[in-house]
Amino acid sequence: MEILVCAKRVPDTSENEIALNAAGNDIERDDLVFSVNEADNYAVEEALEIVERAGGMVAVVTVGGDDDEEVLRREMAMGAKNGVLLSDENFEGSDGRGIAEILAAFVRKGHYELILTGVQADDGAAQVGGMLAALLDYPFASLVTSIDVLDGGKLKVGREIEGGSKEIYEIELPCVLSIQTGINEPRYVGMRGIRQVASVPIATLGKADLGVDGHVGDAGARVKRLDYFVPPATKGAEMLNGGRDQAIAKLIELLRSKGGLQ
Amino acid sequence: MQSIAGAVYAFLPGRILFLILHVLGLVCFAYIVARRLAPLRRAQRDFRFDRPWTRLVRVLRFWLGQWRHPRYRTAGILHILMFAGFIILFSRAMDLLWLGVSDSAANAGLPGLAGRIYDVVRDYATSIVFLCMAAFAVRRLLFKPVRYAVPARYGKAHTADAVFLVALIAALMAADSLFEGAQAAGGAQQGRPVEFLAALSLPWMVKQTLLAAPLAMLARLHLGAYFAHEVTFFFLLCYRPFGIQFHVETSLFSIYFAKLDRGTVKPVRWGVPDEQLEQLPSFGVKTFEDFTWKHMLDFYSCADCGRCSDQCPANAVGRPLSPRFLTIKARDYSFRHYPVWGASRNGAPLIGGIYSADEIWSCTTCGACEAECPLLVEYIDKIVDLRRGLVDAGNVPQSLQKPLKALESRGNPYGKMEKKRGEWAKTCGVPVLNGNHDASTVYFVDSITSYDDRMQAIGRATAQILSRAGETFGILGAAEKDSGHEVRRFGEETLFMALREHNTEAIKASGARRIVTADPHAYNALKHDYKDMPPVEHISQFTARAVRAGRLKLDAVPDGQVYTYHDPCYLGRHNQVFDEPREVLDAIPGLHRVEMSRSRDRSFCCGGGGLALFYEPKEEQRMGVKRVQMAAEAGANVIVTACPYCMANVEDAIKVAGMEDKMAAIDLAELVEKQMR
Numbered sequence: 001m002e003i004l005v006c007a008k009r010v011p012d013t014s015e016n017e018i019a020l021n022a023a024g025n026d027i028e029r030d031d032l033v034f035s036v037n038e039a040d041n042y043a044v045e046e047a048l049e050i051v052e053r054a055g056g057m058v059a060v061v062t063v064g065g066d067d068d069e070e071v072l073r074r075e076m077a078m079g080a081k082n083g084v085l086l087s088d089e090n091f092e093g094s095d096g097r098g099i100a101e102i103l104a105a106f107v108r109k110g111h112y113e114l115i116l117t118g119v120q121a122d123d124g125a126a127q128v129g130g131m132l133a134a135l136l137d138y139p140f141a142s143l144v145t146s147i148d149v150l151d152g153g154k155l156k157v158g159r160e161i162e163g164g165s166k167e168i169y170e171i172e173l174p175c176v177l178s179i180q181t182g183i184n185e186p187r188y189v190g191m192r193g194i195r196q197v198a199s200v201p202i203a204t205l206g207k208a209d210l211g212v213d214g215h216v217g218d219a220g221a222r223v224k225r226l227d228y229f230v231p232p233a234t235k236g237a238e239m240l241n242g243g244r245d246q247a248i249a250k251l252i253e254l255l256r257s258k259g260g261l262q
Numbered sequence: 263m264q265s266i267a268g269a270v271y272a273f274l275p276g277r278i279l280f281l282i283l284h285v286l287g288l289v290c291f292a293y294i295v296a297r298r299l300a301p302l303r304r305a306q307r308d309f310r311f312d313r314p315w316t317r318l319v320r321v322l323r324f325w326l327g328q329w330r331h332p333r334y335r336t337a338g339i340l341h342i343l344m345f346a347g348f349i350i351l352f353s354r355a356m357d358l359l360w361l362g363v364s365d366s367a368a369n370a371g372l373p374g375l376a377g378r379i380y381d382v383v384r385d386y387a388t389s390i391v392f393l394c395m396a397a398f399a400v401r402r403l404l405f406k407p408v409r410y411a412v413p414a415r416y417g418k419a420h421t422a423d424a425v426f427l428v429a430l431i432a433a434l435m436a437a438d439s440l441f442e443g444a445q446a447a448g449g450a451q452q453g454r455p456v457e458f459l460a461a462l463s464l465p466w467m468v469k470q471t472l473l474a475a476p477l478a479m480l481a482r483l484h485l486g487a488y489f490a491h492e493v494t495f496f497f498l499l500c501y502r503p504f505g506i507q508f509h510v511e512t513s514l515f516s517i518y519f520a521k522l523d524r525g526t527v528k529p530v531r532w533g534v535p536d537e538q539l540e541q542l543p544s545f546g547v548k549t550f551e552d553f554t555w556k557h558m559l560d561f562y563s564c565a566d567c568g569r570c571s572d573q574c575p576a577n578a579v580g581r582p583l584s585p586r587f588l589t590i591k592a593r594d595y596s597f598r599h600y601p602v603w604g605a606s607r608n609g610a611p612l613i614g615g616i617y618s619a620d621e622i623w624s625c626t627t628c629g630a631c632e633a634e635c636p637l638l639v640e641y642i643d644k645i646v647d648l649r650r651g652l653v654d655a656g657n658v659p660q661s662l663q664k665p666l667k668a669l670e671s672r673g674n675p676y677g678k679m680e681k682k683r684g685e686w687a688k689t690c691g692v693p694v695l696n697g698n699h700d701a702s703t704v705y706f707v708d709s710i711t712s713y714d715d716r717m718q719a720i721g722r723a724t725a726q727i728l729s730r731a732g733e734t735f736g737i738l739g740a741a742e743k744d745s746g747h748e749v750r751r752f753g754e755e756t757l758f759m760a761l762r763e764h765n766t767e768a769i770k771a772s773g774a775r776r777i778v779t780a781d782p783h784a785y786n787a788l789k790h791d792y793k794d795m796p797p798v799e800h801i802s803q804f805t806a807r808a809v810r811a812g813r814l815k816l817d818a819v820p821d822g823q824v825y826t827y828h829d830p831c832y833l834g835r836h837n838q839v840f841d842e843p844r845e846v847l848d849a850i851p852g853l854h855r856v857e858m859s860r861s862r863d864r865s866f867c868c869g870g871g872g873l874a875l876f877y878e879p880k881e882e883q884r885m886g887v888k889r890v891q892m893a894a895e896a897g898a899n900v901i902v903t904a905c906p907y908c909m910a911n912v913e914d915a916i917k918v919a920g921m922e923d924k925m926a927a928i929d930l931a932e933l934v935e936k937q938m939r
Contacts, residue, residue: 012667012671012677014664014668014677015667015668015671015672015677015678016677016679017679031679031681033671033672033677035667035671078656185660186660186663187655187656187657187658188653188656188657188658188662188663188666189656190653190654190656190666190754190756190757191670191754191756191757191760192540192545192654192755192756193656195540195756196540
């Protein structure tokens with residue numbers, strides 16, 4: 001099965017102290033460390049595991065600039081066969097719909113049976129996966145936490161729903177799935193692995209290569225960010241008083257009421 | 263009495279019979295040993311041929327001198343007696359072999375009085391070895407020391423094998439004694455000068471018992487005992503390569519070729535320089551054949567004495583790791599896949615086969631096993647090589663992936679900003695060296711002391727000590743990255759090399775002529791993993807020198823506290839710095855110090871440093887909790903340590919054990935800072 005995973009390079013939330021810039025319309029980006037969006041990394045691992053079981057190959061695609069090559073290389077070090085960069089100055093400033101258009105144009109040029117995205121980007125809005133499916137007229141399942149390949153061009157997918165329950169669906173190929181973190185345990189990519197793919201050529205396709213028109217780029221964006229702010233700190237932690245047993249009972253009650261315990 | 267060679271055994275002249283038996287036995291043994299060496303020929307290279315004098319001295323000490331055996335008193339003394347007996351009886355065994363095929367007298371090499379003295383000594387040696395076997399059997403069957411037990415997950419008990427081996431050796435001693443005793447009794451009856459037998463030895467007792475026996479019977483006993491001795495001897499010889507008894511042959515080589523350099527980690531591949539590492543198709547140990555020949559030899563040499571696992575902190579807290587079975591499982595794998603008969607089968611992955619990934623990640627590389635092993639079997643290098651294989655295959659626990667990624671992008675496992683690395687030092691006026699200072703010393707802080715709020719106090723105390731002692735020093739600040747000590751020991755060699763390269767340049771650019779650190783892990787890295795570094799000192803060594811020279815004066819501590827010193831593994835065991843920290847403590851007036859039963863090179867690991875703090879092991883109890891209990895048992899209420907990771911683990915453990923009102927922990931540098939006049 002040919003599987004395409006759409007990945008994004010995002011500021012690594014665990015390794016950055018996010019601060020607003022002076023103008024207040026974006027975050028300070030000078031000292032940021034970037035990495036593959038966490039959910040996308042799970043999607044690549046899942047694709048690799050499917051290929052290990054059922055055969056096929058995995059390609060990774062991203063929309064962006066030269067800096068974004070690093071995420072493609074990281075995923076190729078993980079085991080993806082191809083990395084493709086969709087890059088064009090006309091793509092800059094695209095909204096979610098625009099990104100989905102660009103990706104859809106790329107998908108139409110290939111023979112991918114299964115397209116995976118992360119459930120959402122750390123700095124995103126969880127919209128590209130669904131829009132991509134709609135633009136391609138493919139079936140779509142979101143928040144996927146398990147995938148089994150069935151005979152006859154079908155998949156059995158599990159979805160996590162609120163409260164921790166799980167639903168199982170059958171879905172026809174080709175399809176788009178958005179992958180939830182925790183579906184697997186992504187393999188480690190060491191420095192050695194990244195160096196080994198450092199000189200593998202990465203195909204770059206632009207607007208003309210893909211034949212996209214319409215809603216891409218700044219001009220085509222119909223959703224625009226107006227503001228960016230860090231919510232003000234509210235009152236701090238709630239201290240549980242009383243003896244140990246009382247505090248434990250209260251804690252269990254609180255956890256249960258917030259859905260943290262079944 | 264008739265000579266053995268000239269006697270007739272059921273129509274066969276003894277000379278012929280024993281020639282056949284001896285040749286057959288030797289051919290069998292040679293064949294089996296050759297088969298046992300087959301995997302070693304497919305193994306990786308291992309450079310162990312340097313420094314022959316150092317190696318010979320170690321053979322004299324650890325092999326001939328049995329240096330480590332008395333660390334376990336009873337078993338150790340018994341082993342020393344038995345070993346001495348075997349050394350003495352080697353010549354006797356050769357004589358006996360010769361007797362089977364030649365009529366000429368034994369003791370060809372030792373005529374006259376020397377021969378007589380040897381005969382007395384070896385009569386006692388035979389008896390002592392026999393008694394040792396009895397003692398071993400009693401220990402195995404009645405006393406059953408806990409360290410010999412085999413947990414269910416590692417298979418069946420080894421008692422039957424052990425007792426069988428002991429019985430074989432006892433039979434050998436008994437046969438020799440019967441052979442000699444019967445001859446002496448016969449000689450006495452025939453009025454020939456009675457051969458002198460060592461009084462109360464086993465042959466002497468046989469002789470006394472048989473003095474009145476008929477001559478014909480004595481002759482049969484004499485011939486029969488010889489036959490039994492030779493059959494047992496060759497059976498035992500050919501049986502040796504099938505179990506722990508193989509160490510009789512292999513231990514000499516294991517000890518000669520043992521690792522000489524403490525605190526180091528073996529290269530990824532011997533003979534492949536760092537800059538060519540990237541061309542290797544695979545890193546680390548994934549299949550059995552990825553081990554080096556010396557590491558395979560270790561598997562053969564293990565005597566299953568259980569001392570390693572008895573000392574192993576991971577084993578003590580119920581982690582799925584026992585160094586003893588790490589070796590035994592590999593040895594059994596080798597026997598299965600390289601059988602004496604039939605084709606060799608190789609190439610099966612070890613992880614998921616005989617080892618689990620959790621087992622390999624459970625080790626803190628504390629080195630307690632290696633410090634104990636009488637045969638100098640190596641463990642840390644094997645663990646690191648297995649981890650290199652796991653890292654290369656991407657099989658790294660999720661809990662370690664984040665810190666490793668952060669080390670790659672930020673140079674510290676927490677993912678904190680590089681520019682904040684030196685911020686702790688601003689409040690105490692420590693300069694950041696940029697090559698323009700004329701500071702003679704660079705204080706290498708490392709990640710945990712730079713970023714962890716609690717450990718920054720150790721950094722400030724270290725800086726205070728250095729400046730009070732009149733040292734001109736500074737830190738590297740944002741130019742410093744993690745030393746990579748645990749990065750390397752967790753198998754991420756490529757990342758380690760990148761960190762080392764960065765720090766090496768930063769240290770050289772600082773212009774400093776000496777390095778001081780308060781972190782034993784950084785100390786070990788700079789001393790053993792880095793190359794061409796200025797001299798490195800741990801702050802405890804620096805403090806001891808300053809106290810000795812009178813540059814630091816220490817005030818008395820208040821009464822009522824009992825202190826104990828916890829040896830950090832990478833300061834103590836791996837670098838032998840045991841005395842300086844104690845010297846500093848004893849220089850504080852009024853300080854009452856006690857030793858824990860496990861101290862110095864038997865110190866019990868607190869739980870491990872660096873990446874070990876991020877790893878989530880499967881365990882029944884924390885190592886730190888056990889350690890804090892040991893301190894309480896020693897009567898202490900303050901644990902002094904000299905490592906930020908020990909501090910993190912011990913302070914956590916005090917809370918976990920609910921001993922906040924009974925036990926406190928303080929770093930040596932913090933204590934010295936507090937008591938500085």
